[in-house]
Amino acid sequence: AQRVTQPEKLLSVFKGAPVELKCNYSYSGSPELFWYVQYSRQRLQLLLRHISRESIKGFTADLNKGETSFHLKKPFAQEEDSAMYYCALKGGNFNKFYFGSGTKLNVKP
Amino acid sequence: DGGITQSPKYLFRKEGQNVTLSCEQNLNHDAMYWYRQDPGQGLRLIYYSQIVNDFQKGDIAEGYSVSREKKESFPLTVTSAQKNPTAFYLCASSIGFNQPQHFGDGTRLSIL
Numbered sequence: 571a572q573r574v575t576q577p578e579k580l581l582s583v584f585k586g587a588p589v590e591l592k593c594n595y596s597y598s599g600s601p602e603l604f605w606y607v608q609y610s611r612q613r614l615q616l617l618l619r620h621i622s623r624e625s626i627k628g629f630t631a632d633l634n635k636g637e638t639s640f641h642l643k644k645p646f647a648q649e650e651d652s653a654m655y656y657c658a659l660k661g662g663n664f665n666k667f668y669f670g671s672g673t674k675l676n677v678k679p
Numbered sequence: 680d681g682g683i684t685q686s687p688k689y690l691f692r693k694e695g696q697n698v699t700l701s702c703e704q705n706l707n708h709d710a711m712y713w714y715r716q717d718p719g720q721g722l723r724l725i726y727y728s729q730i731v732n733d734f735q736k737g738d739i740a741e742g743y744s745v746s747r748e749k750k751e752s753f754p755l756t757v758t759s760a761q762k763n764p765t766a767f768y769l770c771a772s773s774i775g776f777n778q779p780q781h782f783g784d785g786t787r788l789s790i791l
């Protein structure tokens with residue numbers, strides 16, 4: 571069965587420190603992975619998708635099929651990065667989306 | 680900002696009552712979705728609709744019903760058969776089925 575695991579409920583880092591939000595998945599085929607973000611008092615929105623291989627707001631994520639991971643990274647965290655981050659997988663029957671439970675990132679000044 | 684509008688923001692229901700959550704989009708998107716979010720859990724898919732007049736059950740459809748009579752509207756009814764309806768409900772839409780989704784602000788449903 572498809573599953574997305576975000577092991578950390580809360581991640582606190584200081585401004586300027588590197589940050590890595592972990593995401594592991596289980597899926598037998600070739601998944602498509604996404605990161606969604608929800609800033610305070612804003613809607614959930616797409617941050618990036620692995621097929622685009624892009625960097626958004628300094629964040630990158632590499633799909634590691636061997637480790638079945640799609641960790642989100644940023645070399646220098648900013649206070650405005652504080653938000654809730656959700657990892658999502660598209661796949662399975664009917665190519666549906668499966669979301670992880672989310673990680674709250676708190677960037678301290 | 681427009682796009683997807685969910686109403687109301689907060690909703691209270693008495694035991695045994697059905698209640699309908701509204702979701703409207705002006706993005707001309709074909710696909711629409713309803714998710715449920717509980718504390719400590721990810722979003723779980725309730726129902727989805729790929730095109731108007733069509734909808735499919737998601738992973739947790741029991742106790743819910745939907746309709747898609749108009750492209751821009753995808754209301755969700757929480758029936759009395761839903762044993763644990765207290766949750767945060769999110770509606771989303773996408774230009775095509777399972778393209779990246781745009782989300783509404785959500786509706787928080789509580790049981791009195």
